[in-house]
Structures are given as structure tokens and as C-alpha cells.
Amino acid sequence: MMLALSGASVDGSLYTDVVDLARRSPAWFDDTVSVWSAYGLAVFAALMLAGWWRARRVDAAAAVTALAVPVAVVLAYLVNSLVKAAVHEVRPCRTLHAVTLEACPARTDWSFPSNHAAIAAAAAVALFLVSRRLGAIAVVAAAAMAASRVWVGAHYPHDVAVGLVAGALVSFAVMRVVLRSPEGLARRIAATRLRPLLVS
Template sequence: MPTSSLDERLFAAVQSFARSTPWLHGPAVLFATYGVVLFAGLAFWALLRARRAGDRDLAAAGWVALGTLVAVTVNQPVAALFGEARPYATHPGALLLVQRTTDVSFPSDHATMAGAIAVGLLVAAPRLGRWAVVAAVAMAFTRVYVGAHYPQDVLAGLLLGGLVAEAGWLLLRRPLTALTGWLRRRPVVREVFRPVATG
């Protein structure tokens, strides 16, 4: 996908900011590269918190991880369709703080993952979801900051991930809730995910 003049200007602005903030390089590279671990931890925490809740809440928590896998899978053919080159391929002088990759640039896998988990958590655990939204924006910014993506790549990734997570839950929440109820009555599983009795 060809970059717009606005996108080029935004990328140049972030590049200028990155060159003027060498003290931020380490934390930015760390989060841009390994921030996925934080998002995985948030998804797992949501599942643990919901393990004694009702079927719907547990299903929503489970969808955070499942919906993210679906979103990243959907992103693969979309990225292949556009086939956008990475910024460092079209701008040889660009500041690059991470290793080069042969993957295409649009939409960003990292931003897709972050957007899907953030929206999934807004459904399953709203308070945790709000923190995940902040982390998703930070992930998107750092992916541009380190020179791995254009701004449009991460914006598209956030939107795609969030859309898949939200639409998937709206379409599948009833069968997922029913499946969750069936699964948690199975031996072994019911010991871990037994709902708290009420009434």
C-alpha cells in the first residue's frame, strides 16, 4: 500500500523525535520487541480473574486470547494483499533500532495483536481493558519509533485487531458461552473453573 504524504510527514516527525531522544531508545526497543509478553500476561490475568465467574464472563475472558489469534490470522492475508515495504526498505537513511525482517509492513502484526487484546479486555474486564488501551497505543507508537513501521501500519493494525475482537464477540458470544458452560462441567476442568455458587 503506498504511503500518503501525511503518513510520510508523520513518520519523519517520529524519526526526528527518535534521533533527539537517545535515552528513550532502550525502553522503546524493549517494549516494541517484548511488549507482547505484557499483553499475554494481561489476557492470562483476565482468564484467572474470571475462572469462578459465570459462563458469559469466563467466555469473554477466554475470547481475549482466542480473538487475538483470529485477528492475527486475519491480518496475514490482508498484509500479503497490500505487500507494503518496511520504512527502512524505502528510506535507506532511516533510523532503525531493531533487526530487519522480511515481513511486509501494513498492517502491523504487533498493533493488530495489541488492538485485539485491548478491545477484548474492554469487554471481559473493563478496568483492565482501559490499561490495555494505553499499552496498545504505546505499542503502536514504539513500533514507529524504532523504525519498523509507518504510522498508517500501526493505526490499521489497531483498528483491524479491535474490529475482529469486537465483531467476533458479538457474533460468537452465545455459542462461546454455551461451550464454556459445557467445558467447565468436564472432569478436571470443573475443578479449576468451577463457578462460585450464589443465592
């Protein structure tokens, strides 16, 4: 059963205020935010790679935990996408006919919850359980990603807020399962062709 949500009734006025502010902001700032919104997820991939590279120099269990980060992110994305497909919230740029920095996505490219925010939050939470330093960087980057998606006009504020929560919860659940027995998982992986992923 499909649901229908009118995002404009939740925080449409706040969305309009943000989009209007973006239109009045300096071009260099808008360009910076737009680039981050479009390509910023690559930073999380780089942080995941760095976390794994550092972890494999510690021990196999740490490497397994680091390798679980992209798994947590993918699962968070899948769960978020299922919710998005069930809710069918039309993008605010279509509902409110706003002039936005980013081209308005197709009508069937649903808005709630934000996949960008979910991916960013999932990466941040998982990375924090691997490395406090990398996790702290990822938390700031995730907040910036969520804010940028509203700034460019792609999402309502509640889209990114729920995306952040959903991504964080799924990621935390996945990482908790892995952290129960990383040594056991390391032994299993070490017996396969994936062994080089665990040791430097």
C-alpha cells in the first residue's frame, strides 16, 4: 500500500525561506554548496577507505569492523529507499514551484526521506565506531550534506532530518552486530580469498 505525504504542510514555509535565502546569497557560496551537494558523498567514500587502511595496520578484527562501514551504508541506503518508495512524497520544487539552485528532479524521484542524508549519516555513525577522529569529520560532513540538500532546493528540511535519523539507526544496528564478534568474522574472512583485505 502506497502512502502520500504533503511535505509542504510540514515545513514548506521553512523550505521556501531557505530557497529564497539561497537565491539572494553570493554566487561563489551557492556554487560551493551546489558542488558539495552533488559530489560530497565522495568524501565519505574517501573516509571509509582511510578508515580501512588504518584499521588493517592494527589487526584483522579492526579491519573487519572498518570493512563493515560500507556494508552499513549500503543497507541504510536500501532501507531508506524502501521508505521513499512507500511514501511517495513529491519534491518540494514541484509542489511549491520554487526556483532552485539544482534542477528539479523527475516527478517520480521521490523526496522523503533524503538518500544523501541517510548515506552521510550512516557513514558518519559507522566511521565513528571505527575511528573517533574520522567519525568526527564525517559527522560535520553529514550535517553539511543534509543542509546543502535543502539549500539547493532538492528536499524539505524534514526529508533530510528523517534521512539522517534513518541512516544513523540502520548503521548503528549493523555495526553493533559486527562489533559483537569481529574476531570470529575475521577468522572466517581470513580463510577466504579476501584475506589480503584484513592484513597489511
